[in-house]
Amino acid sequence: AQRVTQPEKLLSVFKGAPVELKCNYSYSGSPELFWYVQYSRQRLQLLLRHISRESIKGFTADLNKGETSFHLKKPFAQEEDSAMYYCALHSSNTGKLIFGQGTTLQVKP
Amino acid sequence: EAGVAQSPRYKIIEKRQSVAFWCNPISGHATLYWYQQILGQGPKLLIQFQNNGVVDDSQLPKDRFSAERLKGVDSTLKIQPAKLEDSAVYLCASSSAGRPPYGYTFGSGTRLTVV
Numbered sequence: 001a002q003r004v005t006q007p008e009k010l011l012s013v014f015k016g017a018p019v020e021l022k023c024n025y026s027y028s029g030s031p032e033l034f035w036y037v038q039y040s041r042q043r044l045q046l047l048l049r050h051i052s053r054e055s056i057k058g059f060t061a062d063l064n065k066g067e068t069s070f071h072l073k074k075p076f077a078q079e080e081d082s083a084m085y086y087c088a089l090h091s092s093n094t095g096k097l098i099f100g101q102g103t104t105l106q107v108k109p
Numbered sequence: 110e111a112g113v114a115q116s117p118r119y120k121i122i123e124k125r126q127s128v129a130f131w132c133n134p135i136s137g138h139a140t141l142y143w144y145q146q147i148l149g150q151g152p153k154l155l156i157q158f159q160n161n162g163v164v165d166d167s168q169l170p171k172d173r174f175s176a177e178r179l180k181g182v183d184s185t186l187k188i189q190p191a192k193l194e195d196s197a198v199y200l201c202a203s204s205s206a207g208r209p210p211y212g213y214t215f216g217s218g219t220r221l222t223v224v
Contacts, residue, residue: 043217
């Protein structure tokens with residue numbers, strides 16, 4: 001079964017602290033994984049994708065096939081990072097984008 | 110380029126009433142998706158269109174939900190009759206056929222409240 005699991009509903013950190021948002025997936029085949037972000041009162045938008053190995057707004061995510069994980073990390077959290085974060089898996093067979101439950105990141109001053 | 114347009118932004122109806130949502134995808138995007146996002150949960154795919162044909166509607170509650178995409182452009186999603194548990198944000202997204210999903214763009218959504 002294709003599934004994305006984000007075990008934490010809420011992650012609360014202080015400004016300047018490191019952040020790690022966890023994501024685990026279940027998929028047979030080569031996965032394509034993404035992180036989406038939704039800021040308050042804004043639409044869902046793509047943050048980063050594993051194939052690009054890019055860093056967006058200081059965030060990075062590494063695909064670990066052995067652990068079937070795609071955790072999102074940032075070394076120093078900023079208040080403007082407060083948002084809802086969704087990990088998503090793209091199924092190349094069906095074209096579906098399957099989302100996790102989401103994690104609310106709250107960065108306190 | 111213009112984004113994915115959805116209307117209305119908000120809708121409040123009583124249970125057992127009917128409601129319809131509209132989506133206009135990005136010009137040229139062949140694939141259109143409707144997602145349901147219940148508060149506190151991730152978006153769940155309801156139906157996927159490729160041009161005007163349905164690719165996947167396995168999670169669409171067909172006894173009350175229906176969707177169409179006439180002419181392969183705009184799409185409407187209808188609920189009839191609505192139940193309290195249908196309260197959610199309904200998201201429309203579109204993508205280019207054959208492109209990786211970083212061409213996948215979401216609309217602002219329609220927030221439905223059923224009372």
